[in-house]
Amino acid sequence: MKRFAALLAAALLMTGCGGGASTSTPEPSESSSPVASAAGTEDVIVFAAASLNKAFPEIAPAKYSFDGSSGLVDQLQGGAPADVFASADKKNMDRAVSEGLIEGEPVLFATNYLGLVTPADNPGEITGFDSSLDGKKLVICAADVPCGAATLKVAEANGLTLNPVSEESKVTDVLGKVTAGEADAGLVYATDAASAGDKVKVFDIPGAEDDPNTYWIASVKGAPHAEGATEFITLVTEPDGAATLAKYGFGPATTE
Amino acid sequence: MNRYPRWAWLPFVGGLALLAVPILGMLTRVPWGRLPELLISPRSLEALRLSLFTCLISTGIVLILGVPTALVLARSRGAWTTAARTLVTVPMVLPPVVAGLALLVTFGRRGLIGAPLSQVGIEIGFTTAAVILAQSFVSLPFLVVSLEGALRASGGEYERVAGNLGASPSRVFWKVTLPIAGPALASGTALAFARSLGEFGATLTFAGSLQGTTRTLPLEIYLLRESDSELALALSLVLIVVAILIVGLATRLRAWGEYV
Amino acid sequence: MSDWLRLDVTVRDRDLVLGLGVAQGETVAIVGPNGAGKSTVLQLVAGSLRPDSGEIRLGGEILSGPDGHLPPHRRRFSYVEQRSLLFPHLNVLDNVAFGPRSRGMTKAEARQRAMDELRTLGLDDLASRRPAALSGGQAQRAAIARALAIDPQVLLLDEPFAALDVTVSPELRRLLHDRLIDRTALLVTHDVLDVVTLADRLVAIESGRIVADGGVEEIFAAPPTQFLADFVGINLLHGIADTPDAVRIGDQLLIGTGDRLVAGRPARATVAPNAISVHLEPPGGSPRNVLPATVTGIASHGPIAEVLLEVGGQRLRAELTPTAVSELRLVPNQTVELAEGSSVAELCELLRGAHGPEFARILAVSAVLIDGKRMADAAIVPVHEGVIIDVLPPFAGG
Numbered sequence: 057m058k059r060f061a062a063l064l065a066a067a068l069l070m071t072g073c074g075g076g077a078s079t080s081t082p083e084p085s086e087s088s089s090p091v092a093s094a095a096g097t098e099d100v101i102v103f104a105a106a107s108l109n110k111a112f113p114e115i116a117p118a119k120y121s122f123d124g125s126s127g128l129v130d131q132l133q134g135g136a137p138a139d140v141f142a143s144a145d146k147k148n149m150d151r152a153v154s155e156g157l158i159e160g161e162p163v164l165f166a167t168n169y170l171g172l173v174t175p176a177d178n179p180g181e182i183t184g185f186d187s188s189l190d191g192k193k194l195v196i197c198a199a200d201v202p203c204g205a206a207t208l209k210v211a212e213a214n215g216l217t218l219n220p221v222s223e224e225s226k227v228t229d230v231l232g233k234v235t236a237g238e239a240d241a242g243l244v245y246a247t248d249a250a251s252a253g254d255k256v257k258v259f260d261i262p263g264a265e266d267d268p269n270t271y272w273i274a275s276v277k278g279a280p281h282a283e284g285a286t287e288f289i290t291l292v293t294e295p296d297g298a299a300t301l302a303k304y305g306f307g308p309a310t311t312e
Numbered sequence: 313m314n315r316y317p318r319w320a321w322l323p324f325v326g327g328l329a330l331l332a333v334p335i336l337g338m339l340t341r342v343p344w345g346r347l348p349e350l351l352i353s354p355r356s357l358e359a360l361r362l363s364l365f366t367c368l369i370s371t372g373i374v375l376i377l378g379v380p381t382a383l384v385l386a387r388s389r390g391a392w393t394t395a396a397r398t399l400v401t402v403p404m405v406l407p408p409v410v411a412g413l414a415l416l417v418t419f420g421r422r423g424l425i426g427a428p429l430s431q432v433g434i435e436i437g438f439t440t441a442a443v444i445l446a447q448s449f450v451s452l453p454f455l456v457v458s459l460e461g462a463l464r465a466s467g468g469e470y471e472r473v474a475g476n477l478g479a480s481p482s483r484v485f486w487k488v489t490l491p492i493a494g495p496a497l498a499s500g501t502a503l504a505f506a507r508s509l510g511e512f513g514a515t516l517t518f519a520g521s522l523q524g525t526t527r528t529l530p531l532e533i534y535l536l537r538e539s540d541s542e543l544a545l546a547l548s549l550v551l552i553v554v555a556i557l558i559v560g561l562a563t564r565l566r567a568w569g570e571y572v
Numbered sequence: 573m574s575d576w577l578r579l580d581v582t583v584r585d586r587d588l589v590l591g592l593g594v595a596q597g598e599t600v601a602i603v604g605p606n607g608a609g610k611s612t613v614l615q616l617v618a619g620s621l622r623p624d625s626g627e628i629r630l631g632g633e634i635l636s637g638p639d640g641h642l643p644p645h646r647r648r649f650s651y652v653e654q655r656s657l658l659f660p661h662l663n664v665l666d667n668v669a670f671g672p673r674s675r676g677m678t679k680a681e682a683r684q685r686a687m688d689e690l691r692t693l694g695l696d697d698l699a700s701r702r703p704a705a706l707s708g709g710q711a712q713r714a715a716i717a718r719a720l721a722i723d724p725q726v727l728l729l730d731e732p733f734a735a736l737d738v739t740v741s742p743e744l745r746r747l748l749h750d751r752l753i754d755r756t757a758l759l760v761t762h763d764v765l766d767v768v769t770l771a772d773r774l775v776a777i778e779s780g781r782i783v784a785d786g787g788v789e790e791i792f793a794a795p796p797t798q799f800l801a802d803f804v805g806i807n808l809l810h811g812i813a814d815t816p817d818a819v820r821i822g823d824q825l826l827i828g829t830g831d832r833l834v835a836g837r838p839a840r841a842t843v844a845p846n847a848i849s850v851h852l853e854p855p856g857g858s859p860r861n862v863l864p865a866t867v868t869g870i871a872s873h874g875p876i877a878e879v880l881l882e883v884g885g886q887r888l889r890a891e892l893t894p895t896a897v898s899e900l901r902l903v904p905n906q907t908v909e910l911a912e913g914s915s916v917a918e919l920c921e922l923l924r925g926a927h928g929p930e931f932a933r934i935l936a937v938s939a940v941l942i943d944g945k946r947m948a949d950a951a952i953v954p955v956h957e958g959v960i961i962d963v964l965p966p967f968a969g970g
Contacts, residue, residue: 126538193438195520200539221438222520223527225535233520237422238437469657475644476618476651477671477722484645487670491661 097291100284101137103128105144105271106228107168107247111304112142116291118284124201124226125149132157132276139285142273142292144168145202149272159275159282165293167268167307168245170206173234173256180240185214185261192240195233198223203230206269207243213263231256245269250305268307335552342549343542350546358524359532359547366440366528367508370447374504377448378455379497383489385456386463397460404453408513411450415518419445442519443526447508454507455500462496463489499562506558509551576756577726579616581626581636586612588780594726599757601771601788605799609780610760614728617758618651619644630725645674650719654731656711658703664714665690665699671722689717693747709740713747720751727757733766745769764806768840776800793887805845807888813839822884845878845891 100118109122121128121138125148132138133155141158142165143149149162174182180192196218197204204223211218224230227244234242235255249258273292275285291297298309343350350356385397403411419426419436426436436442470492474484490497512530519526521535529547536544575593582589588609594600602610615621616628619635619642627637635642650671658667668686673679690696693713703711712732719727732748733741742765749770759770767774767788774791776784776799784796792808795801811821813833819826819841826841833839881888 124538130537130541195438198521198535198538200535220522221525222522223535224521225531225538229516229521232517236416236420238416238420238520469655470659472620472644473651473657474659474670474674475620476647476649477674477718478645478648479670479674480645483674488659492659494661 097284097288100139100281100288102140102142102288103132103136103138103276104140104142106226107144107245108142108271110251111247111301111306112292115297115300116288118288126151126201129155129157137280138276139279139281140273140288141276142271144269144271146270146272147202149274152274157277159277159279162272162274163289163293164270164309165273165297166271166301166309168247168271168305169264169268169307170203170210170243170261171246171249171264172241172259172261173231173244173249173252174241174259175234175237175239176255176257178240178257179237182241182259184259185210185216187216189216189218189241191219193238194218194220195222195224195230195239195242196220197227197230197243198225201225201227202269203227203243203245206264206267209267210243210261210264213267214261245305246307247305265307271306271309338545338548338552342545346542347546347549350543351550353543355523355532355536356543356547356550359527359529360550362440362443362524362527363509363529366443366447367505370444370451370508371501371505373444373448374452374455374508375501378452378500378504379459379490381452382456382459382463383485386460387468400453400456402453403450404457406450408450408511409517412446412514412517415442415446415449415514420518437518438520438522438526440525443511443515443528446514446518447511450511450514451504451507455504458500458503459493459496462493462500466492495565498565502558502562502565506555509554509558576631577617578629579613579626581616581623581628583609583612583616583621583780584624586780588612590777590780590782592775592782592785594756594758596756597754598773599752599755599759599771600773600775601759601761601767602775602777603761603767603800603803604777604783608777610777611730612780613777614651614730614758614760617726618649618728619647648675648722648725649728650722650724651728651730652712652715652719652732654734656703656708656715658706658711658714658718660703663700663702664695664706664717667703667714668718668721671718675722686717686721689721690714692751693717707740708736709744712736712744716744716748716751725756727752727755729757729759729761731761731763732759734762741765764803768806768808776803807845809841809883809886809888811839811841811884813837821886824884845889 097116097118100116102112102118102120104112104120104122105125105128106122109120112118112120118140121131121136123131125143125145128141128143129148129152132141132152141149141152143152143162149158152158153162172182172185174180180188182188182192196207199205199208207218221239222233224233227248230239230242231244231248231252233239234244235252243261246258249256273289275282275289279285292301293309302308381400385393385400406414416423416437418424419429419442421427421430421435421437429436436445470488471484474488475481479487509528510530511528512534515521515526515528516531516534521527521531523532527535529551533544533547533551536547574595576596577594578592580591586609590609590613592600592613602613604610612621616623616636622641623636625638628635630647634640635647658664659670662670665683665686668689669679669682672685673682677685687696687699690699693716695710695713695717698706698710698714703714706714712735716732729748733744736744745766746769752770757770759766761767771788774784774786774788775782776791776797778797778799784791784800789808789810791800792804795804809819809821809826811819811826813835814820814825815835816833819833819839821841875893876891877893879890879892881890
């Protein structure tokens with residue numbers, strides 16, 4: 057009977073971490089020492105939006121988990137251990153705050169705005185974010201995700217009705233379809249366009265820079281490495297960090 | 313006295329918990345009160361309709377291609393059959409995203425087959441056909457493998473008897489081979505259908521995601537995670553229920569086959 | 573009789589080279605050691621195997637030859653094997669109707685034909701059963717019905733009773749015997765009773781070659797190879813059925829277990845050599861079968877003494893213990909060697925000279941064996957110049 061009670065407890069424990077286990081993102085596997093050294097960020101667990109996957113490791117070493125902002129909030133909610141959360145939009149950071157997952161005030165550290173990309177040879181003969189997109193294979197983000205919401209905004213601002221052949225849930229999937237030549241054009245962030253290099257041709261979208269996507273960073277409540285988390289955030293927001301972010305296509309940390 | 317050691321209960325309970333607790337945990341999060349309203353929303357209905365439509369067609373394709381494939385494999389000997397059998401099994405263990413990539417470089421607009429097709433105006437990418445292609449690709453092995461096992465077990469003796477009695481090879485196939493392999497065929501079909509229904513990676517990589525055209529239930533759930541987790545959970549529930557039904561059906565058919 | 577079915581074939585990878593002819597209406601038993609090629613012959617006839625060279629003809633038509641090969645479903649042969657192999661998804665009626673239906677009958681006609689066949693074999697009550705719900709004997713009967721329902725030009729039987737319980741095989745043998753009258757059949761078997769009961773002719777195959785081919789009586793009387801000698805082992809008496817359970821051999825009547833013999837038809841009786849015992853004194857009890865016999869020879873094979881007898885002009889071999897033989901004074905003191913190398917006549921003359929005229933009044937007593945089971949002992953009565961054997965043998969019409 058006693059043994060059964062122990063098993064039940066084990067089962068309940070499993071339920072507790074079920075939210076984290078059911079997501080596809082690999083969690084940092086090493087268990088780190090509870091006291092982080094003040095000078096290092098190596099042990100800091102950073103949950104960051106997927107678009108930051110090149111810039112962040114260059115700014116500071118840490119244990120990274122890159123995924124969609126919304127999915128990361130789900131994981132935090134499920135009890136996944138993390139020290140820093142960096143969101144690719146305000147909405148998800150607000151959600152994390154309202155769920156009580158965040159310690160202190162989130163900080164705006166970068167912006168990102170949409171651009172139009174075509175395959176390097178531009179098979180659809182796209183001339184820009186205009187009527188040349190009509191009847192072409194256009195891939196955008198779904199309205200459910202931040203880049204999709206931004207896409208709708210710029211389309212409206214430019215008086216365009218978009219007829220996409222696919223609405224992806226990740227901006228990287230949009231980029232992938234363009235670089236593979238499946239799509240004639242796609243709307244991605246400047247950072248994504250920058251990462252694709254000369255595999256794509258980039259067109260500016262009028263007005264996109266006026267309403268950029270904002271990137272927010274904050275410490276997670278109950279962070280196992282609280283000091284390291286603060287240090288990490290400092291590194292990101294310092295001029296050196298900003299310069300690295302800019303290198304990867306991010307805009308400055310201003311809303312206007 | 314039990315025919316297994318007592319300690320086997322410990323891993324048994326552990327294993328069961330590992331499998332059941334996440335599903336039960338999910339059930340606790342499903343918004344039961346809003347369930348009907350969520351499920352009849354246009355988004356869910358559209359995803360459900362597309363999923364059923366594509367799965368039925370891909371299962372049909374899998375049957376048409378898979379049954380003769382299984383028969384040939386089961387009745388052939390030699391090195392080439394081993395190679396063919398391996399080939400058939402590979403997509404089963406392939407990560408879905410790899411399957412999608414393979415399809416993309418083959419049937420994509422710049423793919424091996426896709427490029428010439430594109431020249432004559434046939435484009436598969438971003439169409440419902442791409443979804444069906446992806447589903448067929450990943451689910452065909454399930455049918456072939458389970459059916460081949462059954463056909464191999466029956467050993468071709470009944471076919472030989474039927475031939476001696478005067479049945480032409482086609483008649484033997486329809487009247488003897490298929491009915492005898494019936495239970496395995498049914499459970500293999502159920503498995504293939506279930507695999508098609510759950511197909512995600514290859515579709516996402518290869519077909520894209522557009523409501524009503526390529527956004528099947530799993531893709532919709534994946535996307536809704538970002539915006540409407542309640543609806544995502546409600547649709548997940550639909551998939552779980554369908555999965556339970558299919559697995560139950562397959563088990564029952566298998567048991568019935570043993571009885572016969 | 574001229575050959576109706578004729579094989580002149582070689583199959584290289586099974587090292588089979590043979591020429592075999594079968595007359596219409598004839599039942600030919602094929603025996604031989606395992607792997608000798610018996611089943612290969614059936615596969616060749618059925619068409620599931622194509623000869624490397626040579627021809628298979630049926631009534632002048634070439635079934636397999638250098639220029640063509642008729643696939644199994646275009647031939648009209650049916651196959652009954654050790655396992656009934658009834659289609660598990662069809663009931664008995666539809667199993668039997670499968671052949672006629674496949675050969676162009678309408679569904680109703682085929683079912684009618686199947687029902688007729690089932691009735692003949694006493695299976696009509698089981699028509700709607702699934703094979704899984706049949707006993708082994710019933711299933712094999714249904715398999716025979718299914719084979720017969722296509723009116724096969726040749727019925728191919730591959731050890732049809734080998735998997736059956738000994739209590740059901742005699743009944744099935746009798747049933748098949750009735751259905752084989754005027755049919756052409758090839759029967760591969762390891763069971764001497766199958767040969768005795770069903771066959772007209774015996775063909776022995778060893779290492780892919782025919783080593784004996786002749787009438788059953790002929791080969792049983794003088795098995796030409798060691799395999800056949802071992803295979804035969806058993807005594808065979810043939811006569812004419814007198815009543816459903818008695819066979820007349822010469823002017824003696826032999827009562828046995830094989831019921832339903834047709835009076836006036838030829839019949840056979842088998843007597844196991846170890847079922848016969850021989851006495852000089854009249855036996856007690858009231859034996860059912862009392863046959864006078866003459867001792868024609870004695871030989872010793874280690875622990876067993878073989879006594880050769882003659883009953884109504886037919887040869888019988890009895891196996892006795894050397895003690896029993898010496899008690900009977902069948903063998904002179906330490907003169908076992910005498911039997912070796914001596915002709916039967918010489919031996920008899922020697923024995924008569926050594927033991928006086930009573931030696932000729934030898935009585936044989938046999939025990940009764942039914943399918944290898946000892947049922948009752950029987951006795952011997954003294955008769956001038958012979959022995960009397962008592963047997964209750966399994967009979968077969970022939």
